[in-house]
Amino acid sequence: MSFKIAIIGAGSVGFTKKLFTDILCVPEFKDIEFALTDVSEHNLQMIKAILDRIVEANKLPTRVTATTNRRKALEGARYIISCVRVGGLEAYADDIRIPLKYGIDQCVGDTICAGGILYGQRNIPVILDFCKDIGEVAETNAKFLNYANPMAMNTWAAIEYGKVDTVGLCHGVQHGAEQIAEVLGAKSTGELDYVCSGINHQTWFIDLRLNGRKIGKDELVAAFEAHPVYSRQEKLRIDVLKRFGVYSTESNGHLSEYLPWYRKRPEEITRWIDMSDWIHGETGGYLRYSTETRNWFETEYPQFLEAASKPIDASRRSNEHASHILEALETNRVYRGHFNVKNNGVITNLPRDAIIESPGFVDRFGINMVSGITLPEACAATCIASINVQRMSVHAAISGDIDLLKLAVLHDPLVGAVSTPEEVWQMVDEMVVAQAAWLPQYAHAVPAARERLSKSQVKTREWAGAARRSVRSIEELRAEKAALKQAG
Structure with a gap:
């Protein structure tokens, strides 16, 4: 080919x-x-x-x-x-920094929420x-x-x-399945069958079977609470499992941003997160990780180049969807995965225009979604709140309507739990002005936003967040990697 x-x-x-x-x-x-x-x-x-x-x-x-x-x-x-x-990381830093001035503490800030x-x-x-x-x-x-x-x-x-x-x-579904298989004592994810459906980063394992045996809520909760690592790292996620009855694909830190309940007060944030790794809820954790990764790659590039000389090992092919989709489309070897597409009734209790993430099969005829899925009501309600924000955000981005953008941010679950309308209006003005170089559709709105900022009476604060860590130096990263290698 x-x-x-x-x-x-x-x-x-x-x-x-x-x-x-x-x-x-x-x-x-x-x-x-x-x-x-x-x-x-x-x-x-x-x-x-x-x-x-x-x-x-x-x-x-x-x-x-x-x-x-x-x-x-x-x-x-x-x-x-x-x-x-x-x-790049320059604009991303403002996605984290500016909302913190208004009390909005994000771990990742790349899906909804202000960032x-x-x-x-x-x-x-x-x-x-x-x-x-x-x-x-x-x-x-x-x-x-x-x-x-x-x-x-x-x-x-x-x-x-x-x-x-x-x-x-996305790979959230695969990673969630790996966790579930581990806590249930499976030898591999191949023993686990599942239907996972919802929207990206809010996808739910609504049917789980281990070697054909259906796994219920109580068994899954007990398995996670007994796990020596996940019981500590995924406290928020386990709490949602207990209350909703199904497990979410997203990490502790990711999931915490999409809900109005767990990151609304600093003392609540530290109660629900774990600082053993950025992904479990650290303030600005992904920004720190991305910065360190970039710096590490720039410094250690010769090692990456040397590693590229090794033979490709097909047994180490990852579970990222792209290669498997291309293989199915080109060779007709059928692939089952979870894909982000327009709903059009695939999930019965989510809006038809929404972008959903749900199971589908790929062959020469394309991506064929499994239709007729109905989410548990609590999962649907949480997804719909995010979908409404996404819809307004897309329409604002297309039209360059800064007022619609402010309404989208205002309706975000976490932002609404933390900030007043006056704070949201000023925060969006500040973010649009700071990121004007990457927001051509708002060029007409920047002068007025800058003028409003010069006259604003809304108070802000310089706050690093409830659980912020500094970017580590190359020397610190080397020492950590050496210690892990020695321990392993």
């Missing part, structure tokens, strides 16, 4: 390498072309050197090109994969540019695989306004 895959945001080096090696685990794909594109020439050249080394070490005919000219990379592509972060909504405002204009180029220069009926957050908003914009065949992909 010979076709072209374009990867937008390929400078996300570790993830691009994973996608690349996964795809090359499919024997039929050795003759394909990968076209890498990114706004950073520096990052592009680093990842190209790594991928070239993999091709050379495995004696493959695979072609790898790299260009900052996105349109050129998309020419003739059959599949387009996006893993962009518009605004996720502004992240979507930066992404959606760029996503629509991608879609325009895909429609004009990519292969006819090219498929757009979106890995970039905020997943639901980006996918919603690409489908509804970009008019491109789009599927959103």
Whole structure:
């Protein structure tokens, strides 16, 4: 087989390498072309050197090109994969920093809440540019695989306004299943069957079977509470399981941001999170992790390049959906996964226009969703609250309506639990002014927002958050990795 895959945001080096090696685990794909594109020439050249080394070490005919000219990379592509972060860590830092001034403490800030909504405002204009180029220069009926957050908003914009065949992909379901299999004592996730459905980052394991035996709420709660690690790291998630009756796919830190109950007061935050790793609820945890990862890669790049000389091991192919979807579409080897698509009645008690995450099967005929799923009422209610925020956010990003943007933020569950309307109005003004370089649709609104800020009487505070940690130096990271290696 010979076709072209374009990867937008390929400078996300570790993830691009994973996608690349996964795809090359499919024997039929050795003759394909990968076209890498990114706004950073520096990052592009680093990842190209790594991928070239993999091709050379495995004696493959695979072609790898790299260009900052996105349109050129998309020419003739059959599949387009996006893993962009518009605004980079600079804009992301404001997604965390500015809401903290108004009492909003986020762990990740990339899905909804104040940070996720502004992240979507930066992404959606760029996503629509991608879609325009895909429609004009990519292969006819090219498929757009979106890995970039905020997943639901980006996918919603690409489908509804970009008019491109789009599927959103995430790994939350797989990671949740791995946890469940472990606490139940399964030898592997292959012993676990499940139906997981909802919306991205709020997906629910509504049917669980271990070797064919149905697993109920009480057994699952007992298994998690008995686990020596998860009982400590996933306290909030276990509490939701007890109250809702089903387990959520998302980590303790992620899930805490989408609900109005657990991060509304500093003392509550420290009660429900765990600081053993950023993902369990640390304030700005993902920002710190991303910063450290970038710094580590820049410093230790020669080691990454050397590691690329190892043979590809197909047994280590990851459970990221992309390679399995492409394999099913091209070879007709059927793949079952969980995909982000427009609902259109697949989940009976969520809005038809929403972007859902639910089971589907892939073959030569495309992605075929399992329809007729009904969520437990509490799960549906939680999802609908987020969907309403996502819908307003997408419409605001398309129209450049700053008042609608403020209403979207106001209706966010956590923001509404913490902030007054006056605080929300000022916070959004401040975020739009700070991120104006990445928000072209709001250019007309920036002068007035700046004027309002100069006259505002709303008080703010400089607050690091309830559980903030400093970015570690390269020396500290080296020492930690050495200690872990010695202990292991």
